[in-house]
Amino acid sequence: MSGPSAIHRPVNARRRAEIVWRVARKAWRDWCTSDGRIWLHLSKTVIAGLLAMGIAMLLDLPQPRIAMTTVFVLMQPLSGMVFAKSMYRIAGTLVGMIAAVTLGAAFVQAPELYILGITLWMAACTAAAMRNRHFRWYGFVLAGYTAALIGVPLVMQPNDLFLAALGRGAEVAVGILCSGMVSAVIVPRQTGSVLAQALRSRCLDFTAFASAVLSGGLEKGTFEGRFARLVDDVVSFEATRAFSFFEDPTMRARSGVLARLNAEFMDACARLHALRQLLKRLQWSDASSAPPTFHFNELAALLSHRPRVNECDLDHARRLVEALEAFQRTLPRSVRASRRAIDSTQPAALLEFDTSAELLYRFTMELARYLRSWISLMTPGVTHPPGAARYIPRTSWYVVTFAFVRTATVMAALGWFWIETDWPSGGLALIAAALTCALTSASANAARLAAQMALGAAAAAITGYVYTCHVYPNVDGFPLLCAALVPVLATGALLATRPRVAGYGIGFSVFFCLLAGPDNVVVYTPDLLINNGIAVVVAMLVASLAFVVIFPPHMTWLVERMCVALRGQVVLACTGELDGLGQRFQSGTHDLMHQLRLVLSGRPRAHRRALRWMLVTLEVGHAIVDLRDEAEAASWLRVHDSRWRPAFDRLNDTIARLFERPDGARLRRALSAVRAATWIAQEALNTLYEDRERRHDAQRILSHLHFIRSALLDRDAPLGIIARRAPNHFD
Template identity: 25%
Template sequence: MVLSKSFFEPFRWLYAPQKTAIIFAFRTLLATYIALVIALWMEMDSPRWAIMAVWIVAQNSSRGEVLSKAYWIIVGNITGIIVALCIMGSFPQQPLLFELSVALWVAFCCWVASCTRNFRALGMVMAGYSCAIVLFSSVSDPNDTFMIAMSRGSYFILGILAENFTARLFDLNLHHQAHKKLNEDLQNAVEEAIQSVSKMLDGDAWAVAQSDQLLSAMIGLNNNIEFREQEMKGTGHTGDHARAVLASVSGLLVKATGFSIHLKQIQTDVLNFHYIVPLTQNYLLKLREQLKTGGSLSETLRALNALRWECRQRIADSFYKNLEQYQTTSDDYARRSLNDRILYQSLREILAELEVTLRELSKSRDFNLHDKFRFEVKSNLDFKRAWRNAIRAFFAIALGCFAWEVTGWDRGYLFLAFLCMGCARFCLFENATLACLGWFKGACIAIIVGGFYNFIIMPAVSNLNFLFILMVIPLGIGALAMCVPRLAPVASTYTFFFCYMLGFANEGRVDEISFLNNALAVLMSGVFALASYRLFFPYRARKLRRQMRMKLLRGLHQLAQASSLPLAREWVGFVSESFVVLMRQLNEDRNTTLVKTYRHGSMAVMLIGINIIRLRHMVKHDIMTEDIKDILRVVLRRIAAFDGRRAEYAQHARTVMIAHRAITRFRQREATEKNLAVRVEVSAAISSLILIAYALDKNASFLRIKKH
């Protein structure tokens, strides 16, 4: 029987790994060997914790990510040790208060970790389970708590230093390489955005959908800027300029999406707008070519300003120039002239955002620029998820402590230490149940492979170097698997527990009884965590998607009635983060209609929110008259009432109907208004209301959420 090529394809990571995966495996194995040799040479009591620390911090990613991860793990480790000493000193003879304090501390760390980003969250996770490891390791003799704390802390620091030392051997000219990589990523994002904008100028619906994917890619890049800054430390505010570029690109895509909607709605009812579209597309084509060559952007910016001036001039001409010879009726001319102004203004906003993007991109390219520019991106905290993670961790650990008290198991301390470790780590994942399952699978594989080495290999080997050569195979396979996203959760747990199951020591190997007891503790911690996370707030993708939709709709509800308004880029960032979560839930969904609904629904919410902010500013300013403001207030109240809790069809249809009525009344008012400033504002209000009405009408299935 001949096996097909498709049979071997899932194992390509093993027999044909990428170059980066090979380098990662080699440097991590080297760091493991260095940490193990030093720990044995210093005659530490449990050298396996040193190599376990290497695999905790190991990551096949940018150097900045590894540095950030190492830093926050050390900070978390020190924090956990300090708290461990405080808890043991406070409750040395009160088991109930002692166990309750541990459960509360780990739950608190889970809560904080759920409210933070990147490896700061991992630092809080580390503070939780390092405290638990120290406390449960010393529970039989509280007088040894300080020595055990110092020992465990030394192991982690030794492992992290060994990993960082070997990683630096592969990093040449890190500052410039990081700057070059950051600029390449930014330029690719800008080029993709320009391509999408060029297609949107033709009203291409596919380009609008493609921009959704670009937005999610930019969220990942925005998170990675923090790590690039670690690599470029001392090079000014390049990271701030990079964040400004990405924020501007997001705004550019949103404005281009709005323009494509305007074009689709009124492109057949204009006077002379269409002539400028080919000019703009030709400019965008030349701009992409110039970005690829890496030349100066000064000439490009002058051409961009010329296009902006042309749009501004056409808007002015539509107000002042006498075009009676082209009119069929005054109403017909007024309507088409207004449509021209709306499209010119929408295009002008796109060009203005593009200019900001190019200027910030030019500044991010300058490696020697040392300005005082700051650009902060506010993170959106999900307190509901944080509380759920904290409650799940608390009850899982509390029930584990209860089981230990009832059974009196002599390895219960080890079981609880690994249970706390798992509960703390699971809060980093949206799907905690899936992460728990990966943890359990990795632990089972580690027990099987570790048992084979402990019973078959290690008794026949007395030389450390030869033993480590034999360990290259299981650890190397684990390292290669860590470079595959779908295998990483299982592989990282496997490598961690495999190092623990071998139990390196100067005085000899782990005997069979101890190995089986340790294996049972590891296995039961996985089983208990998996059962607990299926019992408390079990993960359901459909329910999570509904919660994210409710979160977006409540955001619109708050925008329409809140006393303070966020910046437009803050709203874009809020929706983009929620959008990425939704896309991850739909990543494996084969229902393309559902995926399309969620993608366009998220973009619609973003667009509606941006235009609500514009309308709120119009109401706040004194340019418009009170009767116009009253109409806008009615529309905003309708949107505020449409908050997602009672999103029946009648409410949705009534909101769309009121938006259309406001558009009709504003068109009539704009044609007769003599005050030029008021006419300009009314035109802008019509533009925003067109986008709101269209987005509400075309995304009804996403915006109307059923109670169940």
Template identity: 35%
Template sequence: MSASDLSTSGPVTRHVVAETLREEASVWLFVVKTLIAFFLTGWIAMRLDLPAPSTAMLTTIIVANRQAGMVLAKSFYRALGTLAGATAAVGIVAAFPQQRDLFLLALSLWIGICAGGATLYRNFKSYAFVLGGYTAAIVAIPVIENPPGVFDSATARISEVLLGLLVSGVVSDVIFPSRMRDVLRRTARDQFAHFVAFVRDSTGGAIPRESMEKAHLRFVCAAVSLEDLRSSVIFEDAEARARSHHLRLFNQRFMAASTSFQSLHHLINRLKRAHRDATASLLIRLYAPLGAALDAPIEAGAAARVLLPRLAAARETMRDNTGPLRDTLGDTQDLRDFDTGAALLLRFVDELHDYVDAAATLQAPRVIAASAERVRFDRGNDFLGAGIATVRTTLTMLVLGAFWIGSAWPMGSSAMLLATVFAGLFATTPNPTRVTWLVMLGYLSGMVAGFVCEFFVLTQLDGYGLLVVGVAPFLAVGLVMMMTQRFASYGLGWAMGFAYILALKNVQTYDPSHFINDAIAQVVGLGAAAVSFVVIPPAIGSAWLRRRQLARLRGQVALAAEAPLPGLRHRFESVNHDLVSQVVAQTEPGSADSRALIAWALAVHETGRALIELRHDMARRELPATLRPYLEDALGTLSRFYEKPDARGYLLARDAVATAIASVGEHDGVAHLLEHLHLVRMALLDGESILAAYMPDAPLGKEIAHAS
């Protein structure tokens, strides 16, 4: 080994050791904080003489997270779901106090609706629906023989859950808190730095399509991750709440700028492939001042503010250079290509300036008054997939309810409760069958540990202090596993199974037969949830849903062509990014489905934005009556082709756009419309895009063609 190897291996080794120790410290800090919250909640619940302290204690495990913001966000939505579920339980019991069949039907339908609602949302909004479902079951099922007790049951459940949430929130926020705001700031800073650097490094020429596809995925993930973090951090940090609107605006401007950036480089690539090197070279020359403007230390805290005047100067230089560069061209087609590229480049510079301006606002030490521009991040939800989750969960509850009534099984309520919890909890995961079985194995292990703890440890101890000493080692095993990627589901099952079966309360009872019967019922409930995912497979992660999501993605072109213009840019960008992120999360990287998704996403982004800009220009001024039908026909034909792509639809769309271009050329004062139409036409004629599969002379054997 050389001296240089020795000199470099030392720092690398120290870095690896430091990162390992830091990760281990983070895991054990999480374990200790969760144990503190668990036992402190139990002590308070017992001092207050709540009916089921174990419910409050279990709540601390369910909302446990390393980040304080995540705990607070999850607690907020858990509280909402608990209140909604308790209210629904009171209503159902009041409506059917003596009709057990109708009671179970109504309860099953409510739980199913909540499971379906959970699939329509991401993050902890989804969790609120899950809680709304199984809280109703937890409140209503125990009082099925005593309907007047439903109010007491609801009050107790709410009190226990809110106590667990309060203690978890305080512990996570006071004891060595790990702030989500730091993660949010780092994410926003990285998004800004990486995008600006990518734009700066690309000003020298074209970007290969493969690189552009990878960049597009990075842009999508960055935008969705930032929105997910923003929606959680607002619970933790007052400054984040005050800057929430600015963060949304920052993210929306990032999505708009990244779409225009991709369109610009697709155009340059097409010109190069068509051997129109003169036009491509002129556009790259026109592009050059932007690279010089962005050549600044973007990692510095004041980077955005420093870049603003540089970008403004570059924009003026580019506008001044447009005319002289254009005059060097003589061919009509070259002039049209240059005009299209120059207009797109100047639009991108404007959007990049707006994005940097939003970044400068975020970096300001004081919160600046919110902009008049109001934006929101719309999601691409699939209501049919939610309907499948509703049907599956409802049927599972009905089958278990019928078995309970028919068999008069004393522990049937426990089975229904566990089935309710896990049928809703894992309805939103891509592979719920596997996850449920892993959790069930962990749950079984946790119950075995609970048996050992209850009958061989707790029976030898007296007092709450010794109870903590006896229970903590068993629970810590599950919490540690929850923090490992490989055993996270198993660890969650262990911790929940151990805490649930232990059922700690003021006067602890030691009844082995009841313990074993309850454990069997819980296993039956878990098994029923797992079987339900096999009998009625979930839509999430399925090829069927991916086809629907791709169809919805293509349908975004129809949205761009037909939806009302106010707020359309923001809606188009956010829904596109959310749909792409959903399919990316559910497909194997590099697979045919993944490549099809990326290819369609690039085509939809480019064409959709061009149509939106075209419609905005059409709305700004009065158009000749003879021109508007051709433009509207092009819009309608394009939207129909993207909704149901085929070779015939492609030819109709191509010809409709060509006719619209010819019609615009016959009228004065509307030449600006040509820039958008020509960009759409170039996208339609791109032999390397997904649309090549529908061209008359193109090979149809591309792997990505099947996605249509």
């Protein structure tokens, strides 16, 4: 009995050990992909900050604390983000240094004029930042507050201004080099791997979403929420692509391909939305006049297939592309057979059927093209054609002007108070206001972020007082100094990684370094530290109060102006140059909607209204671009019927005017223009019996016209409310 038991016991023990090892390894992988990344970023930030401070001290630079501050402002989780931010920080610092020296030289011993100049410069840089995206925004912001950071303390000492600018440049350069080196050497997290993972998730999620839409399994609210997240996904992917450009030569070579891939994804999303709108209207229509939708169900079943067991994502995508191409090849024949049946039983439904078939064919083509591009990009050794697409961001000029006025008002108020009261710490208060206006300019809730930064700065001042009075006097040597600073710096870095409390972390980290960071010669002046801390907190609270009371981001007129800019994308679709028009329209519409989503965060009703304007803008604008392309290709129609060109021009003009300022009269004129163009195209189709190509051209034009008309009358869209006010006028 003992023999078999002795044999089984080690086997069971070994199996249990293997199970424990697999569980532990899975837990470790899960931790590394979640909390482990946060702790890695925190550790790298603290190491880079201490390294920058040590090098600045070794080089005997005037203020090593600035090098450490640079690290905390600069560090990002991805190495490509650090490199991109570093480049724009260098450029912004150089421009800010030049501005500081120029303003100091122009207004020697004239503080009033200097305050006016620095206020206008800061406001102009903040406004320019709002016109840009990603870390280009940071470059403009830095050019503004660097000028204040260098020039304000030395406005009455012009002889020291140039040397201060050179010292600041050297300290910032040390911080940039340390950030980049630590990010690239210590467990680097490449932007390329993040992009690859995002593309894989996007492929699986979008096909599942499309299957649910085509099968009619999504409610209106669910669809709108999912589509809004697709908008955010497009914008965030473009941001990550921009960061990856600075990472390595491979990502730079693929940057154009990635931009084209994002453009193809936007096209697929727009086609899916158009199909969903058409399906919704077919469900509303009379069952006796509605065409069958079995082609939609067939494609939905095809897209519902998930990867097989042990099948990689690329193999699944290849299998899906083959199925889509087979569906696309057989679709025209199936459509012709279905059309003959409908022509004999439901002739009134022919136009709806043609529109459905055209949209379904285009969506299948766009989705297959996107998947082929993704497979090509992810397959090693494949040569990629140069990408021609370009993401073009859009920002309303009202938003830019708003940012300029808001920054100028806060800066001018604090500058006036400083001059009138001769406040000893007024210069630092002005610097803090400049930092607050700059860093909160792109925030969805600038007032809350400024208040969080103020509380973080208050905690930094208290902590700095403790360190100045009790820690620094008892520290002997650089290693002990680093050990003493690690808990404080790690706390600030940890808070900055949490989205809900990031403002506290930014305020604590940045202003602890500025107020109480160690220099080569530590000056023990706790009274000055307290006064400076009060000045910083007061300046931030003043800025936060101004953002809430005078310039709240939720002002109705500002949101309305942003909605006008969003609707203006349809005007672009109607009047813009056709070359690259689709890409300009798509990227601008997504960018403006992303800005509206940020501004309207926490206001569900206003957000829902803006999203519906975005959806009808995307729907009508995309159809207009397609119609203009088809009309350009079908140039024979202008010769065939001389009425076509004036009718087509009138259609574009009336729809552009409708979206500039929607009302009942403009909607009636737009519908009348669509109806007139439809009659002309229908008459041309009725005369084309032998020419198959021209018949197809006319059918496609009719499909686009019918889709535009149904979109203008959609009862769920904002224009549908106008139509319901006087229904007899819109029959």
